[in-house]
Amino acid sequence: MTARSHLPQRILIYGVYGAGKSTLALELSRRLGLPWQPVDELTWEPGWKEVPMPVQRDRIAAVCRKKSWILDGAYKDWMDIPLASADLVIGLDFARGLTLRRLLRRTARLVSTGEVICNGNRETLGSVLSSESIILWHFASFGRKRRRMRGWAVHSPGPQVLLFSTPAELDSWLDTLSPVSPVRPPR
Structure with missing residues (x-):
């Protein structure tokens, strides 16, 4: 996939919380010059109010109708939409210890800095300690997401699937891609 004309134009990145999607x-x-659409921007309103699922599906479908896109995740209730139009699925199948350490480090940083995540939402100590904590979601979803990615790697749901089990494998693949002009993510 090093020839520019053969590079994917519609990419779904999939993995657990903390994998680095x-x-x-x-x-x-940045490297491919494709627009990145952060999934959280489409699925969460201010105050951490989840967008109703029919609206999420409409928003994701609108992105997926475009000529090129990168999505940094997929929820099970609308995963069928990007899978139907993606050229490439990248699975980040990293070890639980690595992803949990990354998630804890990121969450601690976000809580301490008050950095906005999406649509004015921020991580707080209260959200981290709640029953809706992203850390609890990591534990609840890790096995299911891992099985799903590994299943796709064996029997693709349509698009090509690249499964990376270590950051070093991912970095080696990234090194094969030549950077193009920088593209800023929507904010």
Whole structure:
């Protein structure tokens, strides 16, 4: 996939919380010149109010109708939409210890800095300690997401699937891609 004309134009990045989906989406956007659409911007309103699922599906479908895009995740209730139009699925199948350490480090930073995540939302100590904590979601979804990615790697749901089990494998693949002009993510 080094020839520019053969590079994917519609990429879904999939993995557990803390795997680095958004970081990879930003890097791929920079290297490939493709627009990155952060999924959280489409699925969460201010005050951490979840967008109703029919609206989420409409928003994701609108993105997926475009000629090119990068999505940094997929929820099970609308995963069928990007899978139907993606050229490439990148699975970040990293070890639980690595992803949990990354998630804890990121969450601690976000809580301490008050950095906005999406649509004015911020992580707080209260949100981290709640029953809706992203850390609890990590534990609840890790096995399911891992099985799903590994299943796709064996029997693709349509698009090509690249499964990376270590950051070093991912970095080696990224090194094969030549950067193009920088693209800024929507904010």
